[in-house]
Amino acid sequence: MTRIIPGVEIQVIKEIVPQQLNPSGVVALIGTTEKGEALVPTPVSSYAEFADKFGSSDSFTVTKEAKQAFQNGVFQVVVVPIAGQDGARATLALKDRKGRDTVLLTAKSSGEEGNNISVKVEAPEGAETVTLSITDGTNIEIYDAVSMGPAGDNLVDAINRKSRLVTAEEQRSSGKSGSNNPVAAEGTLSGGKTGVISKADFEAALERLEAEPDVDMVAACDVTDPEIHALIDAHCLKMSMDAKNRIGLGSVGRNEPIAEIVKRTNVLASDRFVIVAPYGITGAVAGLISRLNYYESPTFKAIAGVAKLEKKYTPSEEMEMLKAGVMPLEAQKGRGIVVVKGISTSKEQISVTRIADHAVRGVKSVSDLFIGTLNSPDGRSALKGKITEFLMRMESEGALVPSVDGKEPAFLVDVYSSELDFAQGIVRVNIAVRPVRAMDYIYATIKVEV
Structure with missing residues (x-):
């Protein structure tokens, strides 16, 4: 508007501030519960709340895993009860x-x-x-x-x-x-009957979890079936396509031979799935990962609430599992029960995957706020600035690091639109990040002077 009468015109421009990211460390547990409506995802923030809503009987598969998860500091648990086929309520x-x-x-x-x-x-x-x-x-x-x-x-x-x-x-x-x-x-009351849990029940539960944006870990309680593990991995891969990145957790079988454990990863090698050994500690591992910052590795971190492992592996057996992409735990004197190495079935470090997931969620959160404002160089420059600001914060946290020689930066960002892209309403964002890796090995050279 052109002013005729002398005066002051004021425009108020609201700065675009990215929303706070969903918290990392929310674990979804799928299994049977003493009570609670089947296939209804329900968040709980303490074991007391869990027991109140779903019961505390250890004869149901979620109870033990939930208790272990809360003992190890899980941020929040989303429970998805399954009742099974041919079941009935009294x-x-x-x-x-x-x-x-x-x-x-x-x-x-x-x-x-x-x-x-x-x-x-x-x-x-x-x-x-x-x-x-x-x-x-x-x-x-x-x-x-x-x-x-x-x-x-x-x-x-x-x-x-x-x-x-x-x-x-x-x-x-x-x-x-x-x-x-x-x-x-x-x-x-009478006529209550426990249903037979099948693959279809887990498929239905995973479908319900697609509507829960906060979840970033999924575990099927007390399930060692490779087919169910593959379902969870496929669910996590699907959700990662929409920036709802997730990691699945599964367990080896009770007293399962090493040869059979190694076979599991021949058909399931994924950054999105973790197989925990030995049997019976998946909930504790989920709680441990949840408690850690997204850029921290669970390697050599101790779990709580577990007095004894179901099976003790020899060093050669642990080596076989690590080479196959299985995450073993062992009892160490003075340390407790610790994760030997925090890896997924693709042998990638869990912390690296979580850092990449955090970057993806952050960039999407920032970019969503700029839709409809990028038809000018100033708008695209502002988007680049906000993404750079977010990645700089990750660098300051220690999640992203430059190369050891200092020649490569912790991250690179480029926002551009070609003539064809511009005509189609497309803006492209290219990002390269360098996640920090856990330093798992120390090589010492000792000089002996005589």
Whole structure:
């Protein structure tokens, strides 16, 4: 606008500030749980919260892995329960005065655990309300002075709003207040059956995880099947195409021979998958990696909460596994149980992959804010400046380093658009980064003077 009357014109320009990146170290655990709705990803930030939402019974596969992960300082766990095929939840139908089903109670716990829930209905003669108590032997819930009155303020609504043990479903339309009240009775839910876990259940769980942007590690609890490991690896590769970079974790089998362990990596050599040996410590390793900064290597870092390894490997066996891309752990005097070398099945260091993932997420986060503003040299220069600023921060953290001789910088950035690109609305960003690597070997030369 051209001003006619003398004065001051002010324009306020908001500087583009990149959003904070999603936290690294969020672990998704897939497996069976004592309770909780199947195939619903649920984040928990402590083991107490996990036990409250999913139970603490060690007979379910997620419980042990979650406990190990929290003992080792995991940032957050996203639990994806799976129930398996042909499984069923326990139920109990409450009867009215005429012997008709009036309320159907269904256990929130999947499988046979729901068969432990007992229910007692107290219905005083002539009263328009009843008292209902529900217990699983540990927890007890009491619903006092409730009735099958109007929807929104009746027994069914009260249970669905407050209960942690069961859900309720009205079997008959409520008429006059109290007309469909359950009669006095005692009973136990029945019909709960644990389903058979299959490959399809893990596929469904991984599909649900695609909508969870914060997750950057995925583990199938207590699963040693190479086919399931391959599914997780494929999921991680797919998510990395959209800058939702993830690393999968899997375990060797119980007392699995070294020859069989080595065969695993012949068909699964990936930067995106880690096989942990021996059996039974995947959750602890996930927690350890989560606790570390994204640029730190788990090599020679100790895990907590594990008193004894399932199997002790000899140095030659460890060497065979390392050459095959398996990450072994061993007990060392004065150190505890430590990771021998933090590598994936492609033999790449885990920390290098995590640094690259962090760079990818950061560059995407910055670039998203510039869409629609890059049709001028100033806009493209601003994008380059913000990306450079982000990578400089990574360098200051020690994640990116220049070459040892100082001739190569820690990173390079170029933002450009050719004539054809410009006509198609395309801006290209070329980036080269040098992630810091763990220094795993020390060679000492000793000079002896005589």
